[in-house]
Amino acid sequence: MSLKRNILDLRKRKEKVLQGGGEKAIQKQVAMGKLTARERVTSILDEDSFHEYDMFVEHEARDFGMEKKELHGDGVIIGTGTIYGEPVCIFAQDFTVAGGSLGLMHARKITKIMDHALKMRVPLIGINDSGGARIQEGVNSLAGYGEIFFRNTLASGVIPQLSIILGPCAGGAVYSPALTDFVFVVENISKMFITGPEVIKTVLGEEITMEELGGAKVHSEITGNAHFYALSEYECFEQIKKLLTFIPWNNTKKAKAFPPKPPRPEYKIEEIVPSDPTQPYDIRNVIKSVVDDSDFFESMENFARNIVVGFGRMNGETVGFVANQPLVLAGVLDCDSSDKAARFIRYCNAFNIPIVTLEDMPGYLPGVDQEHMGVIRHGAKILYAYSEATVPKITVIIRKAYGGGYIAMNSRHMKADFMFAWPNAEIAVMGPDGAANIIFKKEIMAAADPEAMRKEKVAEYREKFANPYVAAAKGYIDTVIEPQETRNMLLHSIEVSSNKVDSRPAKKHGIPPF
Amino acid sequence: MGNLKEFNVDGTVYTTELTKKFENRKPWVRPNPKHINSFIPGTIVEILVKEGQEVKEGENLMILEAMKMKNQIKMPFDGKIAKVYVTEGEKVPNRLLMVEIE
Secondary structure: OOHHHHHHHHHHHHHHHHOOOOHHHHHHHHHOOOOOHHHHHHHHOOOOOOEEEOOOOOOOOOOOOHHHOOOHHHHEEEEEEEEOOEEEEEEEEOOOOHHHOEOHHHHHHHHHHHHHHHHHOOOEEEEEEEOOEOHHHOHHHHHHHHHHHHHHHHHOOOOOEEEEEEEEEEHHHHHHHHHOOEEEEEOOOOEEEOOOHHHHHHHHOOOOOHHHHHEHHHHHHHHOOOOEEEOOHHHHHHHHHHHHHHOOOOOOOOOOOOOOOOOOOOOOHHHHOOOOOOOOOOHHHHHHOOOHHHOOEEEOOOOOOOEEEEEEEEOOEEEEEEEEOOOEHHHOEOHHHHHHHHHHHHHHHHOOOOEEEEEEEOOEOOOHHHHHHOHHHHHHHHHHHHHHOOOOEEEEEEEEEEHHHHHHOOOHHHOOOEEEEOOOOEEEOOOHHHHHHHHOHHHHHHOOOHHHHHHHHHHHHHHHHOOOHHHHHOOOOOEEOOHHHHHHHHHHHHHHOOOOOOOOOOOOOOOOOO | OOOEEEEEEOOEEEEEEOOHHHHOOOOOOOOOOOEEEOOOOEEEEEEOOOOOOEEOOOOEEEEEEEOOEEEEEEOOOOEEEEEEOOOOOOEEOOOOEEEEEO
């Protein structure tokens, strides 16, 4: 063959693979409201930046008639490309080819691009749309999952790993996303579960739809498996691209800096927070009143809403925010909010992102269910995460800092670098009501008018302890600031922390209360 | 702000939204040792005792099949069966009251 004929032959071969599972399968995919795997990849990456590898991979299955089946690319697309000009590795399961089922070669393609991402120290983006293990390939497909999980774990904390669930992701397949840093789901399209509705019905007699069992809403509101929820695939891709502007390309780098911008004038910090500590407000408005351009990118927006986590920029540099949310459950800590915050803190620490903690919380959520669900070990995760973090850590006590929550929320004692408090901050073992009831129990009971006495004692306690100056007198608080000084103090403290050197004892690894 | 409610933490009443998860939490009830509940959803394949029968501790009351396992439901202490709430072949959910002991 002449070179020209060879080239024509190559083009023909490529064209065949590009058809994926063929016209009919693609029509089905579209009818489900889904984009094809290739459309997804090219929509996420910069235009014309995608380069595909392993197009001509073939499966080796020889049982159950598989020897006669040609599966283009073995049901997965892998390659490299750029996002905002920066390199990334990507894979996308192709549901049109044998339902995106995972066989040996399919898994080998994924692990190849994972190895590449880790070696090149660039983010890995995985698009999951697969019916699960390719049953005809038996243990080989299980082996494939195992190899993927192992690499997810190796890459964890070294390169960002993003999982996008754009179809079913069931059984063993769910564990790869669960091991990655951020999981994206789309309404009506994403479905994640260990055992599907069919099995649940047969074995347990419980009837439930896929959407109710493991749809996008379920994972973003109830389970906390998903970090970002979108109404369409395109919205989801925008979220991915936005997230990538906030995070560094690997754990040796800092996130890209942007030109500094002031917060928008409509966010007036002094007007957001009611002085009565029992009254609610949206803490996100406080964050927006201090970050550049009031642009706060929230993660896990709908899960454990009593704590808020996410990214913003200060003077153009990425900062991770952890903030109690008085608007929901008064901002208490509980099992879910502890998990949510702890994981985010660890992410920031792994990827050199300074952490700003905004504190306004009355304590832990009381209740038998919380205690029996293990609020002790869940709550301990926050202590662990803050204590082990060596990135710059700054805390602003906005209003309430009571009891264990005061300690947990990046207190001086967890080695916060800077501790600020607003003048209305109340730092105490518990709220004045609870404290007065205990300390002055005898006086209150003996009084002619117990209710009047109780009120008097509550006021006495509030006067004495419910302020920032007792803590400031001990140096637990570095300075008491006016609310409108908050942004400047944060900017300054981040700036002077930029060469922070801090270390922890050398060890193989700690034993966090998982 | 959404639906604001009163919420008590350590004696102080806060005004705040509640979460679905919090509002749907199950209230705790002290388990009654005389109640035998299913510990897993499944099917009652065989019932070995009758109402009014005296049963010794450790004797089989019934077989609850779940996840392809035939689980023997045993008498927790010597006693008399007050009532059997399930029938053979019945599919039961988790934590369903199956037998009451007098």
